[in-house]
Amino acid sequence: MNLRSSWVAETGQTREDTRLNQIGATTPVNPVQIRSGILPGSYSGQFRLSGFWMSGSAAMSATIADGRAVIQGDISQGVYPVSLPTSQTVTFAAGNDQYARVDLVVLRVYDNLYDGLTRNEATIEVLQGKPDPTPQAPQIPARSLALYEVTVPAGASAGNGGIPWNTALKDLRTPVVSVGGILPVEGQVFPGAYPGQFQDSGGALQRWDGGAWVPYPSALGGIIPNSASTLTASYTGQYRDSAGGQLQRWNGSAWAPAVPGPYFTGSNDAGYTTSTTYTPTLLDKETTNPVTLTFTAPPSKAVLISFGSRSLSASADHYAYISVKVTQGSTVVWEPDDERSAVCASVHYTSVGTVQRLTNLTPGASYSITVMHRVVANTLNLKAWFDNVYLRVDPQN
Incomplete structure (x- = not known):
């Protein structure tokens, strides 16, 4: 198993394990716990989230790219850092004769101290779903981070076309960054943990105001740029550069010219x-x-x-x-x-x-x-x- 973890195994943790897992990624969800997720980044700098990216490599197999992540346990269990220094292959069981199913690929931490399974390790697992006319993915186990849902068609096998990788994958990965860092949003959008937290939604920088993610210019009283001029106003007195290039002010019910006339x-x-x-x-x-x-x-x-x-x-x-x-x-x-x-x-x-x-x-x-x-x-x-x-x-x- 290539996946490396720290502070899980009762014995055998190496200095290399410890070095690889000095992650420091702690995007909080409350004063004690953090968000489980994957550290952002790519080798070329072109992509926001390359860690644990998965692609089909054979009819019933896929390759998971290297990456680093953190997995939050229950409130008293702490955070488990994991890393995959080299890519890993996972294999899927053949499809049911009658119905499709949805499998779930997860990063999972086993900790005997809490689950009593006599295992202390981190793994990448394929959790097999149930064949059904309307298949659903399995539940995510404790101390796990979902990576992908994979739809396995009825009758899929190595000798029968396998899994159609171009359409079968649903990316569930979410990123995390250190406290105070700007979070690049991928996948599900989560609430903020404190007013003043920032995230990059892909098209606009946003600030958590205690109840909602607010476009960054409005949070600071600045001017919403032309590229984001379709955003809903947040308060009376907010300014924007309209699509037509006119400076406008939100009067509480509509955008009006900031300087009316002549x-x-x-x-x-x-x-x-x-x-x-x-x-x-x-x-x-x-x-x-x-x-x-x-x-x-x-x-x-x-x-x-x-x-x-x-x-x-x-x-x-x-x-x-x-x-x-x-x-x-x-x-x-x-x-x-x-x-x-x-x-x-x-x-x-x-x-x-x-x-x-x-x-x-x-x-x-x-x-x-x-x-x-x-x-x-x-x-x-x-x-x-x-x-x-x-x-x-x-x-x-």
């Missing part, structure tokens, strides 16, 4: 009004009537509102006003006002515009803003024309 809309279609009170719509205007947009209030509670147009009052004595109305739902935040307006008084088209600062907004709330127009009171029914109307909202930091 928001912009406009219309190059001219229209006029004869109204002496502010109106959102213009006559003789076919598109974008009224000019309006919706914006989300930033955490600063303040925005800059820019608006203007190319205007014509038709008289130097009569003023054309352009202002804005701001609402939150049915609540009017700003009524259009001459004090917050751009004004034109010219018989020639003149470009006018202004910038106003709106404060005391509710962060995250949605607001609507609409461009409003009017002409000064007159008895001539003069028209105030507005063209190239624009509206822009810039959140302030």
